[in-house]
Amino acid sequence: MWRDASTWAAEAAAVFAKEWRCEFRTLYALNTLALFAFTTLVVVSFSLGPLGVERSAGSAVLPVLLWIILLFSVAAGLPRTFVQEEESQTAMALRLSATPSALFCGKLLYNLTLVLALEVLVTPAYLIMTSLRVASPGLLVAVLAAGGFGLATGSTLVAAIIAQARSKGTLFSVLSFPIFLPLLILAVELTRGAVFGDPGGVAVPVLLLYDASLTVAGLMLFPLVWNP
């Protein structure tokens, strides 16, 4: 049953606004993300710096570590969007009032802004602490945006699935990491290209294509996951 786009968008916008309103009052997700990301970041920098990995050997590995930090922070902080609804029992009211696709998009946009905020926080700190020089910053920004979008959309769908299961924390990692693997591979390759100055090549459209596929899959599968 399709209504006009303007009201559907307004519904998604309402979900988005509600998420951020609640988030600003508790700061739960942002705190979790920031704390986890910075702790991991410090540990990683320690292993590369004082513990003495060669600078030249290190720089091949650094792009990978950045994405691992992002991946684990996302797994720590993002599933809460749906898990919270089920645990505080507000999911019932949502199921009785929201259009599933609008709900999914609202949550997806919220998760996207969280991931982008995380990246804005972590990446400069990472570059500074590892003294990593980036040859094409523009490409790096593009990769972070595209990869971040993939992380957000995958997380939203998997969070919706695990919110209705037990052992939610570990299950999220188990379910989502295989989904993120292609994304990670592409993002790391592109990040490496940004650091060393190689052009993006074919990897960029493939990454965008994967993001799009995940989003479409999410939109189609979410109503099945959300409703009985």
Added chain:
Amino acid sequence: MLTPPRGRGSRRPPLAGRHRKDGSPPTLQGGAAGGHCGYISPVLQLRFENVRRRFGRLSVLQGVTGGVGPGELLAVTGPNGSGKSTLLRCLSGLLAPDGGTIEYRENGHPLDAAARRRRVGVVAPDLAFYGEMTVGENLEFFARLRRMPPDRGLAVLDRLQLPLDRMASALSSGMRQRLRWGWALLHSPRLLLLDEPFQNFDAAGERIARELLAEHLAGGGAAVVANPSTLELDDVAGRLDLGR
């Protein structure tokens, strides 16, 4: 799946013997306060047949049949664990029955479970709202979700005396129940599904809620109420006893 396919022939006539007591067709009582806007559907019908539902080994509903039409109230009674809440969940579309059919028509159009979910008004003990937002913000959010102008139904909120500026987490249990009623009536539903609707109410709250229910029925709406057997309800058109 379990509801009949759409477009199955013309409107069915209302079930025999289900008109209001004086035989007149349901109409909106002029100037009914309480937030029901002037829209009224001429034909409203809920019919469920042989609804079955089990949870694992436990068979909770074993073939329940019933229905309501405009202006009618169906009281579902039975001891704890007899499946009253489960039945209401199935009727609201939150739970899919294992067997049987649930048919709901408004204006002669059959609505499937997804549409029914958004159209009905539900009060249930496990209905909860966002503690980090105020009462007003909660209701505004759900009004936006239902694509209504946020100020609709304010009259209902007035009557329930809901403190719009209080945080939802700071409400007493009686106030929380009033909030559930306010939320249920916000979009002027034609069908109310009430699971223990007067729970936690003080005398004033219960009075207001009963008035709202009476006005809803008088305005041509229907209601299914799951009721502990000790509670009295007026104007009951049908009873469904799930006791074993």
Added chain:
Amino acid sequence: MKTFSAWLLWLWMCLVIVGAFFYAPIAVGFRSPGSSRILFFHVPMAWTSFLAFIAAAVWSVKYLLRRNPRDDRAADVAIQLGLLFGVLATVTGALWANIEWGQYWNWDPRQTSLLASILFYAAYLGLRQSVEEPEKRARLAAAYALLGLVVTPFLFWVVPRITTSLHPDPVVNQSGKVDMDAPNLQVLLASGLGFAALFFWIHNLQCRLQALSERRATPKE
């Protein structure tokens, strides 16, 4: 009829085994040509695991449309078998890789992609374990199986990019499909058919077994 087809399958697989060891000529270009006969089993097993995952997706769609628990059970068993064949394919591949290239694991694109899809479908089983209510479990699992349809092609498309770029040494394509003479091809295809039939046969048996044990666990009231 069922017994007859089972015996026919048995005969077919016997012929395949015999053909793999005696009929097919020694493959040239491999370091240890005798042991390369493992490929007649390794490759079809990998094919069969893909077949199993695709079949699981089809059954998942059927379940979501008609909500028949039998389709959910079929999807579950298909994925279990897909994992079984996938693991067997990985193991046989590693054994052969050790003989051919000196190490069990080479980050060969196919090896890695297969491993990643095994991880994905093992997660499917983990998901099923974590949900108690049968209807919810079936629905969530079906959704995840369908998500796999989107993810696995990308795994097989994307992983080769990175493994070939990390390891510039040309790793011989394991299937060695180019330049296969007729007898080799015949045995390979026959083996493929045999394994596919084996999958459906085991699938049928296991579905019935699971149905029986479920019926025993929940007596009808």
